[in-house]
Amino acid sequence: MTWFILDNVLEVWMTDVAGVAYQTDILNHEGMSLLSGEIIQIEPPELVFPLPDVLLEVGADPITLDLRNHFAGEQLTFSRAPALGVLDGYSLTFDPVQSLEATEVSVTASNPQGSLADAFMVTFNAPIVIEPEPVARYQSVAPNEDILLVGSSDVGCLTISTWSPWPHNWASIFRNNYTGAMSDPRVEGQSRPGLATAVTYGRMTLPTIVNNAQGGSYGLANPLTEMRLYDALVMDTSDSQFPSFSDPWQYPDMPDYYSITNMPPPYSLFMSTSHQDWLNEEMEARMRLIRIAVGQGITKVFLCSPWPRLGSNGGTQDNDPGDAEWRFKFGSLEDSMHYQQDRLNAQCAFEGLDVEVWLIPFHVLFRDLYDDIAAGTGPAGITSIRNLFALNNNVDATSDVTDPTLAKHWYMQNYLGGWAINALFDAVVLGGDPSTKALTDGRWTVPQPFADWVLAKVADIAETYERAGPGVGYRGFEMAEILDVAPATLLGDDLLGHQADLLVPSQSYPLARTGKLRHFFAILDLDVSAPRPSETIVEFVSPAGPRYDVSAHITDTGEINFFLTGAGPGSWEGVVIQRLPFVGPRHRVMLEVYVPFGDWLHPILQLNNIAQATSLDLPNIPYEREKWRVGAHNTAGGNNPDFASLVAPHATHRTLEVIASSRYLTGPEVFEVQRYLSRKYQAAIYEPLWPDLIEAV
Amino acid sequence: MPISQSEIFGSIKKPDDTDAAVTAVTFTLSGSDFEGPEWIAANTVRGTVVTEEGNFRISLWPNDRGVNGDTMYSASLQFTDGSSVTMPSQMRVAYSPVPRSIGQLMFESRTAAQVAPNRVQVLTRAEFDALLNRTPNTAYLIVRDPVIPAPADPEEPSA
Numbered sequence: 001m002t003w004f005i006l007d008n009v010l011e012v013w014m015t016d017v018a019g020v021a022y023q024t025d026i027l028n029h030e031g032m033s034l035l036s037g038e039i040i041q042i043e044p045p046e047l048v049f050p051l052p053d054v055l056l057e058v059g060a061d062p063i064t065l066d067l068r069n070h071f072a073g074e075q076l077t078f079s080r081a082p083a084l085g086v087l088d089g090y091s092l093t094f095d096p097v098q099s100l101e102a103t104e105v106s107v108t109a110s111n112p113q114g115s116l117a118d119a120f121m122v123t124f125n126a127p128i129v130i131e132p133e134p135v136a137r138y139q140s141v142a143p144n145e146d147i148l149l150v151g152s153s154d155v156g157c158l159t160i161s162t163w164s165p166w167p168h169n170w171a172s173i174f175r176n177n178y179t180g181a182m183s184d185p186r187v188e189g190q191s192r193p194g195l196a197t198a199v200t201y202g203r204m205t206l207p208t209i210v211n212n213a214q215g216g217s218y219g220l221a222n223p224l225t226e227m228r229l230y231d232a233l234v235m236d237t238s239d240s241q242f243p244s245f246s247d248p249w250q251y252p253d254m255p256d257y258y259s260i261t262n263m264p265p266p267y268s269l270f271m272s273t274s275h276q277d278w279l280n281e282e283m284e285a286r287m288r289l290i291r292i293a294v295g296q297g298i299t300k301v302f303l304c305s306p307w308p309r310l311g312s313n314g315g316t317q318d319n320d321p322g323d324a325e326w327r328f329k330f331g332s333l334e335d336s337m338h339y340q341q342d343r344l345n346a347q348c349a350f351e352g353l354d355v356e357v358w359l360i361p362f363h364v365l366f367r368d369l370y371d372d373i374a375a376g377t378g379p380a381g382i383t384s385i386r387n388l389f390a391l392n393n394n395v396d397a398t399s400d401v402t403d404p405t406l407a408k409h410w411y412m413q414n415y416l417g418g419w420a421i422n423a424l425f426d427a428v429v430l431g432g433d434p435s436t437k438a439l440t441d442g443r444w445t446v447p448q449p450f451a452d453w454v455l456a457k458v459a460d461i462a463e464t465y466e467r468a469g470p471g472v473g474y475r476g477f478e479m480a481e482i483l484d485v486a487p488a489t490l491l492g493d494d495l496l497g498h499q500a501d502l503l504v505p506s507q508s509y510p511l512a513r514t515g516k517l518r519h520f521f522a523i524l525d526l527d528v529s530a531p532r533p534s535e536t537i538v539e540f541v542s543p544a545g546p547r548y549d550v551s552a553h554i555t556d557t558g559e560i561n562f563f564l565t566g567a568g569p570g571s572w573e574g575v576v577i578q579r580l581p582f583v584g585p586r587h588r589v590m591l592e593v594y595v596p597f598g599d600w601l602h603p604i605l606q607l608n609n610i611a612q613a614t615s616l617d618l619p620n621i622p623y624e625r626e627k628w629r630v631g632a633h634n635t636a637g638g639n640n641p642d643f644a645s646l647v648a649p650h651a652t653h654r655t656l657e658v659i660a661s662s663r664y665l666t667g668p669e670v671f672e673v674q675r676y677l678s679r680k681y682q683a684a685i686y687e688p689l690w691p692d693l694i695e696a697v
Numbered sequence: 698m699p700i701s702q703s704e705i706f707g708s709i710k711k712p713d714d715t716d717a718a719v720t721a722v723t724f725t726l727s728g729s730d731f732e733g734p735e736w737i738a739a740n741t742v743r744g745t746v747v748t749e750e751g752n753f754r755i756s757l758w759p760n761d762r763g764v765n766g767d768t769m770y771s772a773s774l775q776f777t778d779g780s781s782v783t784m785p786s787q788m789r790v791a792y793s794p795v796p797r798s799i800g801q802l803m804f805e806s807r808t809a810a811q812v813a814p815n816r817v818q819v820l821t822r823a824e825f826d827a828l829l830n831r832t833p834n835t836a837y838l839i840v841r842d843p844v845i846p847a848p849a850d851p852e853e854p855s856a
Binding site: 005010013017020021088 | 800801804814815822825830831833834835836837838839840841
């Protein structure tokens, strides 16, 4: 056979799974080419990316691992044991048609120089069966029932701290208990009938409260040991706060009012694995509370939604000007609360807990009040949402606490805001008529026009906001947000192109249609084994000539810089993304780009050329190191070619996937695409791979 | 309906480089298979030979065109002195629109086993360049053209 090859075979070409040919060779056992007679030095197989665990739900789309992305080496052939999935050359596909307990699969890559194996776990979980139209089981809390409120200082406004019998001195309570100790439900001899509290003062997250409680803190007020005494559970939402969000190391161009945000992921402005870690911990803590509560006979569970924080303005907390910026935060907050409520209810259904979680939509109340104020239809004297916020100097006993011109606390409410949230609490949780609510606590008196205005909003919310329960009713959760939506389904005709497999450098990939480019995502597998100059990785190609290029520069200090460059008339500036840490021989990155061809401006950043790179290899590092994003504003117009094809010309940097859209995606759509990619590449960026929220044993 | 055919040719030699006086070349299909509506029954096909020169030529149904695709051929030679030889290993005939030598066929058959589950196709540079669509996961071996000169017109079957 050897001589036949030597005498007759001139070349060898191999086609990949797409039919694209590449030239290769035939070596004998000593590594000599039978075509050229040369000794070919080949290296034994090398593991460049460990194979990821595969966790799929039965009935989900099959997932295919391209084994070439994990093993490097010449003339590789692959085998696996046990024979799970379908191995076709270098593609290993798992189709979760039935349940499979966690099973270790070992893949071996071999070439004439050796073999190397890597193992991973494959699990197919049974799907969650959700009744199509579960019957809403909302029940208000009766006057003789006790409520356990587990939360932090902002919802302390609900009970003893803001709208309580005289003396009204929430500010004093806040300061005196700032260490986080539990307050006695009876403060200065006063308490709200039928309402017990497990409130901490000072911002403290729910996971911290639950951890402390399980660690034996809080004594007699321990919300876990005393839960049998209560009939209903009300949970605060710990908001996500990053006081140094605008630190130049992290987000140099981030507007200041984002320095304190209450946009819980997954709908935060920018994807962050640490934001997601935070939400995961929060959700896990809620589930721990709910499990204990249900076990102790509690069947009524409510989740408070937060209201947006005022801006910190660099830490002085005077929020100047604040209002318009504040209003913008409601959009993603609404989406996030839907996700959080649905996620908890899905988990309760999954675990067979006979309970449903209802929202106390404080954010809706504040949004509606704000909109009236902005429209000039609020009551006399209410000119700013700041009228409702407490003074930042909360021991000031002489100033008007409603004065919007004074420095405000970033989330605590004064007596106006406190009365408002208590009115909503009465209507939603207690099922009462807040119109009979007292207007005075003995020290502060709510003006009747203000009360009428708030009561109208409260009545409307209680009647029409179905997730709160008492009105039209929340007829079950849809869980749409946790579906794995394919880009074609999400974008329809706006999907310009989707290259779902490794792009071969020698091939041009036509887009699904010729059209404008606005927004795209790419999964890049970069060679960071040594510094490299700026080199083109991905190019969008227009029939008329102009291109739009993504280039990567691996710097001497191990940073990955991206350059986004458009050729053609009126080319625009490049964008640099950097400070991704230098680790390993290769690094996998998700790149998202808003392309500055249209007249679009980011509503917050006021920029039209924005890119974000997120490491998929560093899921557990501090958030400021995992990604980098930057934007620029470039004059639009002129640079608006139709693109028809895509190339990934680099031989070493690899492009694993490209999703291109002819329009800018909304925040939730961005989330869906990112989740699609994070699941496909097994990067735990969003919710942990199913099943999650299960308490570790 | 006609079924696919691939033509194989060759020349049979003795180890001392003299022509073997072959009287018959037969290929026996190992099992039945299907191509379209046709049922190809396991059977023996007899080639044409030029006895004095030891040349033969035979048209065979290519195994890879079968619905099952798992059949093979075993080959036998009969000589004028009454002796016979059966090839020690079975061979697999892949479809080719052009005649191929027995050596090329054997090479293809062994190579296919080496590169499985990938497919293999042996062809000339011109044939490779003329391919409109290349089959995924296939090794294309570009060989000299022709590998072995085709024999002169053979005699009619001798029996």
